[in-house]
Amino acid sequence: MALSTLNRSSRVETGIQRMSESVFVVLCEILGTSQQVAIRRETVDITEMLDRRVTPTDRxxxxxxxxxxxxxxxxxxxxxxxxxxxxxxxxxxxxxxxxxxxxxxxxxxxxxxxxxxxxxxxxxxxxxxxxxxxxxxxxxxxxxxxxxxxxxxxxxxxxxxxxxxxxxxxxxxxxxxxxxxxxxxxxxxxxxxxxxxxxxxxxxxxxxxxxxxxxxxxxxxxxxxxxxxxxxxxxxxxxxxxxxxxxxxYSMNHSQFLTYGLLKLFLKEVINQQSEETNKLLCSYHMKTTVFWAIQQNTQPHWCPQNLLAGFWVCFKLLLKWVYKGICPNFFIPQNNLFLTKVHGSAQNRLFLQLHELYKKGLACLLQSPSIRSHLIDVLYHPRLFICVDEKLIAPEIITDVELFLAILESMRNQHLADLYHCMKCLITVQHLIASPLTECQIIKLQTHTADNFKNIAFILKNMQINSSDNKHTYIADQMSLHMLKLAATFGFLSDMLYIAMYYYKTLRYREAISVIEMSKVKLAQPYVMSMSHEDIERYTEAVGGQSWSTKLRLAVAFDIELSTAICFISEIIPEQQSVRQNKGGALYIPVFVMLHFLEFLCYRHIDTALSQAALDELQVLVHHNQGLYTRDMRRGISWEILGICQQITGDLQAALYSYQQSLITQGPRSKIKTATQKKIQDIMEITAQ
Incomplete structure (x- = not known):
């Protein structure tokens, strides 16, 4: 009898361990592997470290x-x-x-x-x-x-x-x-x-x-x-x-972090679905406080994938105890009761009864969570199922790469440096930071930030030389700008080549610009290139798998073209930049393929009319028919806007009016170019009415 009980207990324990492993895997997919989470944190950390060192005293x-x-x-x-x-x-x-x-x-x-x-x-x-x-x-x-x-x-x-x-x-x-x-x-x-x-x-x-x-x-x-x-x-x-x-x-191990994440999901998908009366009483901060106390009190000695559910249960019991007492002690100042204003009286009693009903179900209460229910059922129906908890297999290389690229992109969008002094201060700060201990992810972030600075400085220098009659200094500034743009393309994104083409166009070197555009076309057309709206996992892995992040950025990653609103890059889009700035935006974003055909059209206007029309036709096909593949939905507005600008330049006002109207319709809630679009529509209507 004792042996039978022992065997049954062992089977139950093994079953819980398998369920824990299954939940670990699905939580890695939902919340991220330890490497993905580290990338998110490290990118934010290095960005803020840089920002704090360059922020003026009065900001x-x-x-x-x-x-x-x-x-x-x-x-x-x-x-x-x-x-x-x-x-x-x-x-x-x-x-x-x-x-x-x-x-x-x-x-x-x-x-x-x-x-x-x-x-x-x-x-x-x-x-x-x-x-x-x-x-x-x-x-x-x-x-x-x-x-x-x-x-x-x-x-x-x-x-x-x-x-x-x-x-x-x-x-x-x-x-x-x-x-x-x-x-x-x-x-x-x-x-x-x-x-x-x-x-x-x-x-x-x-x-x-x-x-x-x-x-x-x-x-x-x-x-x-x-x-x-x-x-x-x-x-x-x-x-x-x-x-x-x-x-x-940050100091938690990944199983502890996922336990915290599971509590957040459980709050959102289970606890807050019990009734409208109690769904505002608990918040994510209470879940975090629960995990802090549970880890510090050492009630769960081993936090690992195999006992993730045991850790969750420890936290849930602690939360239940707090709700019963009406006391949730702040982790730093326990005398500060976080339940004081909400979890008391009849509301407290109702919440406790609801949580207690979940508690009586044991770990089966997690079956009410849509995010993990099917994974638990799989284990229950297939008790011998092998579950791999190797994070490298849970999230292949490309998943981690995408995490890094998106984290870098997000951090870049919070930094729009348009002042030469500020840009130079950032470069000096990067130089100092590079000498400190950094992760590979942070080095890549600083690398792309430097490339971003170089692009801005190049155009700032050019704009400073507009009225200069000093040919020698103009030539030196021009060569410095070109050198910085080429450096940016060397250790920035693949799409950064278009800034060189933009600079050549701005300085009236149309054939040089076309040469860069043609080279960019070939590189961007490769099937392995990853963009904001497209990725081919097999071909990407085949082409750059196993290589450094720096190499991947340069060869296989193309992002939207980001133009600071305070810098004149090319005169044709100044109204859009001004509109973004008036609406408290830091930058104008243009899909890379839209920008490529836009520049091609602008350059060929000065070289070959037929090729200019061909570039416009390609842009029109792209905007009309390739939505989602080369231009994301959130960039549809600016894509139609660019097409309208080109049509207006050629004198086709009716086509331009239609494009601007489509731009207005497709601009999302985050779009900040509406002012420019409305002005252009008004101008065309006034011209055609005459």
Whole structure:
């Protein structure tokens, strides 16, 4: 009997291990392998490191936070940003002011938590005369002292990044298309708060000493929201440990990270589907707090693919216990109860009963999750099924490559350098960073960033020489620009060759431009070339598989042409650039094949009329019939716009009018060229009406 029970117990344990492995695999597919997650994090890290070193003192530092910073790329998740003034600092006590010798450059703010609940504080402005206008406008007087009001500051900064944002907690929230966002304007403190000092002593098993020291050295932030039951709700600020939290998530092993991700999915797909009454009580932050405590309390000694579900169950039981007690202790300041305002009274009871019903089902409650249900059923019906947890087989080489290229592209779109001084400062900063320990992914990011700088500098130099009569200096500047563009094409993307063609066209060297365009045509036509809308896995792997990321970028990756709105590249698209700039956009994006035929048309106009018409015909076919293959849906608007520009140049106003109208129709919610399109439609209609 004992042997039979032991065998049955062993079979059950083996079954759970197989289910854990199956869930591990599907979570790697949904959330990413450890290498994919590392790429996301490392790219954001090096981008912010670069940004912080080149951001002027009087500007704001930006930091990606939330789940995106932690390495998640879940559909439907919002993008969280934190901004703080680079020349303002919060100190915890007056003695710390000595660390800022040049106080004329730093506005100092004192954290005064003497009358606030745990996790909250008042911010006393020590240097009213040198703070920003926004801070001055947010000041209130209490007991003869000047404090920064969180509620006023929140209202003033709510729509500072995106217009029409609405206040949500400490953030300005809204959506651009389907992408939701949160922007929080806050203040930074270079010191670890005394109220969280006990957290340091608590870190015996996790996180390790290096992580703890790094977190403490990095300090904290203050976001604009007060405690709802505090004495100064409208003036108080909440301690934010966003920076510490993403470093804690970074320190997790991949099984722990996937457990955190599974809890997020379980919240969204199961817990929040129980009833409308309770689907707003718990949030992703509660799941993260649960994982932090579970790992630190060492209740699950081994976090690996084989016991991923055991780790999930430990966290779920801890969450259930917290809901029962109505207490979710903040990881850094346990006295700060995260359930205080929502999970209490009858709502708490309803939520507990719902969670308890799920608990009684055991791990079978996960069958209610659409994302993993089928994978669990496969294991249940095929108990001897072999499950491979080798991440290299779960995500082939091309999947990892795409992750890197998209991460680089995303980070580039947040950097639009148009000032020569700023560009040069970036190049010097890159030179310094290259000497520090970097991952291969970060080196590639710096490489593409440098190529981006070279492209911008080349056109800036050319624009500076427009009215110059000094032939010698004009020639030197021209050769420098060409050299930088060729360097950019050498270690940038394959599509970067078109910037050379653009430069030749701008400097009236049409035959040289055509030569580059023809060469680009041949290279871009290769079946293995990866673009934003097309990839052939077999041919890509055959052609560049196993080679360095740098080689792959140069030979096989073509992205949209990105044109900073503050730099004149070619005069024909200045109205579109101006429109983007007026609508707070940083760059104009044109599909690479649209740009190729556009340049070809422009150059041949000065060489061969028949070939110019042929280029226009090719562009027309591309825009009319190749949607989705060479031009993505989100770029349909600019593609029709470019076609209209070409038709207008040839004098075919009716065709141009139709193209502009199609541009207006197909421009998505993120498009910022609408102003230019409407003006062109109006101009043509006025001409034809005469």
């Amino acid at each position: 704001h530092i930006a930091m990606v936070s939330g789940s995106r910073r932690e390495g998640f790329r879940l559909k439907g998740s919002d993008v969280d940003w934190m901004f703080w003034p680079n020349n303002h600092r919060v100190i915890m006590d007056m003695s710390q002011s000595e660390y800022y010798n040049n106080t004329a450059q730093k506005a100092l703010i004192l954290s005064d938590g003497s009358e606030s609940p745990p996790g909250f504080t008042l911010l006393l402005l020590l240097t009213p005369t040198i703070c920003s206008k926004t801070v001055q406008s947010a000041c209130v007087k209490m007991n003869g002292r000047v404090y920064i009001s969180s509620s006023i500051h929140r209202q003033l900064t709510c729509s500072a990044v995106f217009s029409n944002s609405t206040v949500h907690g400490p953030c300005g929230s809204g959506a651009i298309g389907v992408q939701e966002y949160d922007t929080a304007f806050c203040f930074v403190c270079d010191f670890w708060p005394p109220s969280a000092s006990l957290w340091i002593d608590r870190c015996h098993s996790w996180p390790g000493p290096e992580v703890v020291n790094d977190i403490v050295r990095s300090g904290c932030h203050f976001v604009a929201i007060g405690h709802p039951f505090g004495p100064h709700e409208n003036e108080e600020w909440r301690f934010s440990y966003s920076q510490a939290e993403y470093k804690l998530v």
